[in-house]
Amino acid sequence: MQEILFETELNVIQEYENLLDSCYPAKQDKYDALNLIDWDFKNFQTQYLTHRFHSYPARFIPQIPKAFIKLFTNEDDFVIDPFCGCGTTIAEAFLNGRNSIGNDFNPLACLITKVKSRLIPEEDLIILGKKLIGIKRYIDSDHRRAEYLKKLPRRNISNLFNRDIINELCLIKESLEELRDKTEIYELGLVALSTTIWSIIESENGHGNGIDVFANFYKKISNTMDTIREIRNIVKKQPKVKVLHGDARFLEIDSNISNLIMTSPPYVNALDYYRVHMYNMLWLGMDYNGFRRHEIGGHSHFIANRFRLLSEYLADMLRSMIEMNRVLRKGGICVIAIGNSSLEYERIESYKHFLAFAPYLNFNTIKTIFRNIDTTRKYTSKNIGKIDDEYIIVLEKTNDININSRDNGFVEEIVTKQMKEFEQKVQKSPGSSLRGKKVSEKRLKQNAERIAEAIKSIPQDIKIKGL
Ligand SMILES: C[S@@+](CC[C@H](N)C(=O)[O-])C[C@H]1O[C@@H](n2cnc3c(N)ncnc32)[C@H](O)[C@@H]1O
Incomplete structure (x- = not known):
């Protein structure tokens, strides 16, 4: 049964892909193709x-x-x-x-x-990978964290997240800033940071309690890097x-x-x-x-x-x-x-x-x-x-x-x-x-x-x- 269902699904998707790959020389034919989807x-x-x-x-x-x-x-x-x-x-x-x-x-x-x-060149992804290790070390060093916490400004946004979370987010943001002149990986890092912030907002209590901020960020950024590598096989020229x-x-x-x-x-x-x-x-x-x-x-x-x-x-x-x-x-x-x-x-x-x-x-x-x-x-x-x-x-x-x-x-x-x-x-x-x-x-x-x-x-x- 599973196979039959799967098979049917695949056919619908395959039909769609085949239709898009067909050759339509005249505009009218393309309009007709719209009726088949x-x-x-x-x-x-x-x-x-x-x-x-x-x-x-x-x-x-x-x-x-x-x-x-x-x-x-x-x-x-x-x-x-x-x-x-x-x-x-x-x-x-x-x-x-x-x-x-x-x-x-x-x-x-x-x-x-x-x-x-x-597309992002491999050498830049390697730099980003090294940066991730640096951020992790920074976050793990309790002494520096404690110092950092003391220095944190009291911002309005502080009300939403607890201080530990703010601390980690600040450390990540600050470390990413060091990549600013490497626009492509810098922006990739910011997107991963933004999805992490989103996960915190969406978390059960909205304060991110229970969320491991760095682990979340690390997972997002690693998945993104893997996808970029995968895409090089699909998009040959930017x-x-x-x-x-x-x-x-x-x-x-x-x-x-x-x-x-x-x-x-x-x-x-x-x-x-x-x-x-x-x-x-x-x-x-x-x-x-x-x-x-x-x-x-x-x-x-x-x-x-x-x-x-x-x-x-x-x-x-x-x-x-x-x-x-x-x-x-x-x-x-x-x-x-x-x-x-x-x-x-x-x-x-x-x-x-x-x-x-x-x-x-x-x-x-x-x-x-x-x-x-x-x-x-x-x-x-x-x-x-x-x-x-x-x-x-x-x-x-x-x-x-x-x-x-x-x-x-x-x-x-x-x-x-x-x-x-x-x-x-x-x-x-x-x-x-x-x-x-x-x-x-x-x-x-x-x-x-x-x-x-x-x-x-x-x-x-x-x-x-x-x-
Ligand atoms: C329905 S969403 C588009 C979603 C998009 N198709 C996608 O798949 O992500 C509408 C978008 O219009 C943008 N928008 C609203 N006012 C705008 C404006 N004055 N000029 C340009 N974009 C605007 C919003 O920021 C929002 O991203």
Whole structure:
């Protein structure tokens, strides 16, 4: 029985790989190939090679970018992900020999992406290995530790972890600093340190009690080094990879250079990445406040009327899609994966809004793919519950547009149209995202009033903040 089951699973995966390896000379054939893929990717392994380096909330599974990269790009092409997160697209481009540009405003995301998409020479890994032995000796020497503890500053972050843990983390960080001029291994060390910090935060009591910090760090860094060695057999030549710490609404990327954009943007009202990664960023000396000011989809404001978040989000996404059009070549493909979210018991179908933007931006809609997210990989948000399905929209750029992403007039016009359509939808069927909760009619009526208010404040809410 086991064998039969295993055999079946293997076939599905093999079929997918064979399909991607087939030769598709005409674009139409590639579009047809999209119909042959089972996008649920049930039972597929998603944590392989560099994808294992660091966890990241709401990342997409590597099979999605891999399929588009293999079907729609050739070796010298550039793949772009304007919201690259932990670099799933960029790592897949790297593993499949394509050039790529990743962009994200989260500095931690940029760091992880860089480390996941580069080869590192053996001599540098040896230096890092020796450094690990040095760190271990440093930590083991009780006398020096005691001295060190006395010198530790009383920082705010100290409240979360106990003093021993802070001591070890500081020693590791300090030792890594000595490698600063060897960027590749220095950054690899920082990623391992960040995953260790994550393990402490995630530990049962959130204080890391019971966690052996160095052992955790050592294991992470050794596994990462093993993977980098393994990858040398797969990636024979380092493709060009650029990782930009930038805002997706104003990409610092030349126009018309890419054949494929493959991205999953932030959700409205789902998650504040700056909060999730605040401790990692503090430890790594990164500016989390700067990121907070630029973050799209965050929900720490507009508390009195959450629907204002939606117009702000739509404006930010419209600006980002204008930029996507600009950096794509004519005929290039723009793929956006996004799930539904929820605001005050009303379902937000972001993909429908993006599809509505498409014709204004000279994007032709090729296909909308619906996929179920595997139960084990569902992403849960306090605000919107489980995100259990996802839409992948496939657009083709038919032409350049003569619109700048800072054009407030254009953005206001399109966002107002979308918000009015949303208002009508809510009037027709209020409470579309109740998910079993009982809410009074009065409460839902209040939503309609708030949406009307949000529409009135569009001109001020869509103004570019954070710059
Ligand atoms: C859904 S995640 C992307 C996950 C990614 N596909 C992966 O697999 O890791 C959305 C990303 O958008 C980023 N983001 C939010 N606001 C941004 C902005 N203004 N410019 C660039 N990136 C931004 C967040 O930091 C987050 O990494």
